[in-house]
Each structure stands twice: as C-alpha cells, then as structure tokens.
Amino acid sequence: xxxxxxxxxxxRKLNNERKEEVARNSSDADDFDLEARDVVRCFEHAMVVIVxxxxxxxxxxxxxxxxxxxxxxxxxxxxxxxxxxxxxxxACVMERVVRIVESTFYKQAKAAAGNVLGAGxxxxxxxxxxxxxxxxxxxxxxHCDLSDQKAGMIKTEExxxxxxxxxxxxxxxxxxxxxxxxxxxVNIIDDPLEGARYRPSxxxxxxxxxxxxxxxxxxxxxxxxxxxxxxxxxxxxDPQTGDSAGDLDAFSKYIVSKLCKNLEEKSKYxxxxxxxxxxxxxxxxxxxNMHFLLEKLKAPSQQFSGRKSRRVPVSADxxxxxxxxxxxxxxxxxxxxxxxxxxxxxxxIWQTLNEHIVQVExxxxxxxxxxxxxxxxxxxxxxxxxLYFTHNKLIVSDxxxxxxxxxxxxxxxxxxxxxxxETYSIVQFSKKKQDEYIKYKPEKVEGMINxxxxxxxxNYS
Numbered sequence: 001x002x003x004x005x006x007x008x009x010x011x012r013k014l015n016n017e018r019k020e021e022v023a024r025n026s027s028d029a030d031d032f033d034l035e036a037r038d039v040v041r042c043f044e045h046a047m048v049v050i051v052x053x054x055x056x057x058x059x060x061x062x063x064x065x066x067x068x069x070x071x072x073x074x075x076x077x078x079x080x081x082x083x084x085x086x087x088x089x090x091a092c093v094m095e096r097v098v099r100i101v102e103s104t105f106y107k108q109a110k111a112a113a114g115n116v117l118g119a120g121x122x123x124x125x126x127x128x129x130x131x132x133x134x135x136x137x138x139x140x141x142x143h144c145d146l147s148d149q150k151a152g153m154i155k156t157e158e159x160x161x162x163x164x165x166x167x168x169x170x171x172x173x174x175x176x177x178x179x180x181x182x183x184x185x186v187n188i189i190d191d192p193l194e195g196a197r198y199r200p201s202x203x204x205x206x207x208x209x210x211x212x213x214x215x216x217x218x219x220x221x222x223x224x225x226x227x228x229x230x231x232x233x234x235x236x237x238d239p240q241t242g243d244s245a246g247d248l249d250a251f252s253k254y255i256v257s258k259l260c261k262n263l264e265e266k267s268k269y270x271x272x273x274x275x276x277x278x279x280x281x282x283x284x285x286x287x288x289n290m291h292f293l294l295e296k297l298k299a300p301s302q303q304f305s306g307r308k309s310r311r312v313p314v315s316a317d318x319x320x321x322x323x324x325x326x327x328x329x330x331x332x333x334x335x336x337x338x339x340x341x342x343x344x345x346x347x348x349i350w351q352t353l354n355e356h357i358v359q360v361e362x363x364x365x366x367x368x369x370x371x372x373x374x375x376x377x378x379x380x381x382x383x384x385x386x387l388y389f390t391h392n393k394l395i396v397s398d399x400x401x402x403x404x405x406x407x408x409x410x411x412x413x414x415x416x417x418x419x420x421x422e423t424y425s426i427v428q429f430s431k432k433k434q435d436e437y438i439k440y441k442p443e444k445v446e447g448m449i450n451x452x453x454x455x456x457x458x459n460y461s
C-alpha cells in the first residue's frame with residue numbers, strides 16, 4: 001500500500017502543479033507535452049520506489065531466507081514466498097504506472113478529438129512517453145525481478161507479476177502511440193471543408209496546413225520511438241513490421257497526401273461561392289498552401305526562397321530537430337507537382353486575354369479594320385478589368401511566391417499586348433473614343449499587375 005501510495009501521490013502532485021502552470025500559459029501542445037514529461041517522471045519515481053523496496057528485501061528480509069531453517073523444503077517455500085511478496089510490492093507500483101499511461105492516452109485522445117494540432121501534440125506526447133519506456137523500461141524490469149539465488153529468492157509464477165506488468169507497460173504505450181497517430185490522420189482527413197477558420201475567404205493558407213506542419217515537426221523529434229511503434233504494430237500507412245517497417249518518412253508521406261486531398265476538397269467549395277473570381281480563387285488557394293508546405297518542410301538544399309520557418313514552442317528531444325525537413329524525393333514530386341499544375345491552371349485564366357490581341361489581317365478596307373481594332377481593344381479592356389478587379393482581392397502573403405506569380409501572369413500576355421499596342425495605338429481607328437480604347441498602356445498594365453496578390457496594409461494608428 002505504501003509503495004502504491006508513493007507513486008500515486010507523486011503523480012497527483014505533478015498533476016496539480018501542471019494544472020496551475022497550464023492555467024497561466026494555456027496551450028494544448030505544451031499541455032500535452034508537459035503531461036507526457038510528468039508521466040516519464042513517474043517512471044523515474046517508480047524506479048526509486050522499487051529500488052528502495054529492493055534494498056530493504058536484499059538487506060533486511062532476504063538474509064532470513066538462507067539461515068535459521070534446517071528444513072530444506074520449508075526454506076525453499078519461504079524463499080518462494082519472499083520472492084512473491086517482493087513481486088507483489090513491485091507489481092503494485094507498476095500497475096499504477098500502467099494505469100497512469102492508459103489514462104494519459106485516453107484523456108489526450110478525448111481532448112484532441114477534431115483538432116489536428118491537438119492530435120499532433122498528443123502523438124508527440126505519446127512518443128515522448130514511449131521514449132521514456134524505451135530508456136527506463138529495461139532497468140525497471142530488471143529491478144522488478146529479484147528471483148536470484150544470491151538474494152535468497154526463487155522464481156515462481158507469482159513472482160513474475162511485476163515483470164509481466166513491465167512488458168504490459170511497453171505494449172500499452174506502443175498501442176497508445178499507434179492510436180494517437182491514427183487519430184491525427186483521421187482529423188486531417190475530416191478537417192471541415194466549410195467555414196472561414198478552415199477555408200479562408202481570401203484563399204490564403206488554411207489552418208490545417210499550418211497545423212500539419214507543426215504536427216510533423218513535433219513528431220519528428222521522436223524518430224527512434226516511432227520506429228519502435230512501426231516495428232511492432234501493423235500501421236494503416238505502413239503494414240510491414242519488424243526490420244521491414246518504414247521510418248518516420250512513411251508517416252509524413254501519408255499525412256501529407258491526406259492533407260493534399262483535404263485541401264483539394266476545400267478548393268472545390270470556392271466554386272460553390274460563385275462569382276467570376278471563383279475559379280481563380282480555387283487555384284490560388286492550392287498554390288498558396290502547396291508553396292507553404294514546400295517552404296516549411298522542404299530540405300534546405302532544395303528550399304524555396306521565402307521567410308524562415310517559425311520554431312515550434314515545444315522543447316526538443318534526444319533524437320529530433322525542431323526545424324524538421326522532409327528529404328524524400330516523393331515530397332518534391334507530390335507537393336511540387338500539384339503546385340506547378342495549379343499554377344498552370346491559374347495562368348490559363350490570364351491566357352484568355354490573348355484572344356483579343358490578335359493582329360488585324362492585311363488587305364481589308366479601313367472601315368473593317370477600324371471595327372476590328374475597336375472590338376479587340378474593347379475586348380481586352382473588358383477582360384483585363386474583370387480579371388484585375390476580382391483577382392486583386394486574392395492574397396499571397398509569401399513575398400517570393402507573390403513576385404513569382406506576378407512575373408508569370410505578365411509572361412502570359414504582356415509582351416504580346418505591348419507589341420499589339422505599339423502597332424495599333426498610333427492608328428486612328430476611332431474619331432470620338434480613341435483615348436478610351438488605348439487608355440491601358442503596357443506600362444500601366446504592368447504596374448497594375450505588380451499590385452496583384454498584395455496583402456492589405458495594416459493600420460496601427
């Protein structure tokens with residue numbers, strides 16, 4: 001009872017202290033991480049308690065098993081009873097530790113339901129606990145088994161209880177980590193498609209994209225713990241076990257693919273919003289989010305230019321990096337491929353302006369020539385204004401992508417328009433409205449394009 005109370009009281013004390021800290025600084029990611037650290041501290045405290053019990057048995061109780069009894073059978077039974085008694089004490093401690101781990105996984109899974117960032121934090125917390133089991137578990141198991149002749153103990157079925165619970169601790173933790181990561185994938189797949197929080201009205205970076213990046217970085221700190229899970233459990237994204245099991249890259253590939261699918265479904269809802277800009281907004285949404293993923297997760301040697309990635313406010317671990325990058329070629333092929341495809345689709349919208357800037361056939365009479373020039377200049381003006389005054393509401397917050405998109409838009413039609421304007425603006429094809437037809441000089445068009453995708457200026461006055 002005292003051994004059980006020692007670990008139980010210690011856990012309750014840590015739990016109360018953590019609640020006070022979380023109340024001052026509320027963050028799901030940090031809360032889950034702090035809770036996982038407290039569980040690991042319980043492992044350490046359990047070892048202290050068990051080693052203390054072991055010392056008492058070795059130095060006080062066990063010596064009585066090898067002296068004072070002439071009946072050999074009775075001495076052997078006595079030794080077996082002592083071994084079982086010690087195992088019972090250690091088992092009480094280990095049983096409480098196993099329950100602490102189970103309740104932690106349960107509470108975090110419940111708190112993270114429907115929350116991608118919370119599910120990522122819960123997965124990282126579970127892997128942190130598993131790291132503690134990996135490091136401290138073997139030593140705990142060794143101290144739980146005191147059935148050696150030198151100590152005067154004899155191994156019996158009853159004396160195996162504590163050691164069995166050590167194995168159970170490992171099994172429960174591995175299974176809990178698997179479930180936590182599966183919950184993360186489900187939350188990504190089921191992330192809502194509607195609502196300003198999930199699908200920005202300006203086609204900016206979706207919250208799920210940012211949350212998945214943060215989740216991958218948090219989990220990446222525990223590559224060894226992840227490998228422990230993948231080797232022992234057949235995962236939905238990696239059914240191989242043992243030495244054939246994949247590493248963290250396999251999990252990253254799976255959740256990135258599910259994220260891309262979710263973003264694709266979100267983009268379709270822009271079409272339901274209606275309006276001329278809907279198709280362009282759909283493409284810009286995918287472009288912005290794919291670029292965001294590449295900027296934040298692509299390996300440095302292949303890094304897109306842009307702002308430096310933000311650091312994740314969760315402490316680093318033994319074998320991971322906060323600024324984790326995906327080095328697998330699949331990432332460039334998958335995300336980069338989608339990015340280029342959507343860029344091409346978006347630029348095709350601007351390509352339609354070329355339908356109006358076509359050279360006038362030679363050999364036609366002046367009246368027909370003037371009619372064609374009026375139609376083509378007015379068609380360009382109408383098409384350009386419709387595109388510009390709808391697409392200038394779209395925002396690309398990344399400076400490098402913003403500049404890149406402007407250059408690509410200009411490449412689609414501006415050079416051709418410049419030649420068309422230079423050739424025909426000097427022709428008097430309208431007696432009354434000539435200035436209206438040629439009001440968009442190439443320099444003005446270029447200046448207007450350079451204003452596209454600009455984030456609104458924040459006014460702090």
